[in-house]
Amino acid sequence: MAGLLSWPGAAQAHGTIVDPASRAYQCWQDWGSDHMNPAMANEDPMCWQAFQANADTMWNWMSALRDGLGGNFQAATPDGQLCSNALSRNDSLNRPGPWKTTTVGNNFSVHLYDQASHGADFLRVYVSKNGFNPTTQSLGWGNLDFILQTGRYAPANDITFNVSTSGYTGHHVVFVIWQASHQDQAYMWCSDVTFA
Template identity: 70%
Template sequence: MRKSSPSARRPRSAFRRLAEALALLIAVTASALLWTSPAQAHGTVVDPATRAYHCWEEWGDDHLNPAMEQEDPMCWQAWRANPNTMWNWMSMLQDGLGGQFEARIPNGKLCSNNHPNFESLNNPGPWKTTDVGDNFSIHLYDQASHGADFFRVYVSKQGFDPKTQSLGWGDLDFITETGSYPPANDITFPVQTSGYSGHHIVFTIWQASHLDQAYLMCSDVNFG
């Protein structure tokens, strides 16, 4: 049998070393992605459902159904304006507001948190509502367990019409501010109100604990 010379074996050995290096690089990259992926996830109020979360929950698996245009026209217009409104329901955040919510988020932009991907959420119209009583609970689902420095909850004033008006700071009644919450996937806290009836917006500010990240969210409710 003919033996290979050292010079003939060298390219094969170099190739093997290259393959091993590439395999290691792929493994390290995959591990890094697995490690960092939770940090890319965020959250939202799921009950009463925010506008973006409702659209994803109701139509995420059925977004090509033409019935959405007639059955849920506000989700339809949001989907047509930017599909990310539905797919990225957990990412409606602003960095570095420093608690200056009213100064930094303009009137008419509250429901989008002044975020361009969610601009359609500011549009007035027949948004689907969640039925609530005077006393109800807010449930936050947080994929990455950021925790909360606090939550602030407001309700649109009696007489404000979400079907015809975009929300501004002067349209809100302050209801409550909570204390801090430790990291968890699910945070639920009670809200007590009185004197409201019909379609209102529950406006929630979630100040996350891990960074200066603020989530400003609109949930449409019907006070029975």
């Protein structure tokens, strides 16, 4: 994680879910130093389309935030725009397709890297319902099972907590909302996982 601090623009950074990797972070991690490589089109087509649509989505993987939602996440975030946190510049993250996945078990950890040490009022974790197909369907609120809401976390660079699930297999989306503590800022991300 120390290497993240030296990336250009990191001084103005906020954070993201680094494990299981959020979509923009996974693309930046895998291709940021090689984003012009045409092999990406075949090896990682979802990251390819995201870089083609707006490379800034990956360079600013830590800045997918909106101010002043007052906890009204669902009302302020239309179906089909959850993975971009309803930010038009990040719309490529909403596209269904074969996103790379992180393999997890029924019990797994979520790791928020909080570069600016904002802390959290809470984090909410959802998992896409059985029968939802992330390769062909855009994510909506009705496609999610609520799993847990954490308590508060003091400011720190790394926040990790455990998630317990059951009954999921194959490719699912883990959807996380981070309500930052320093002001009313809400972050939302999709991480693609394979439950093994």
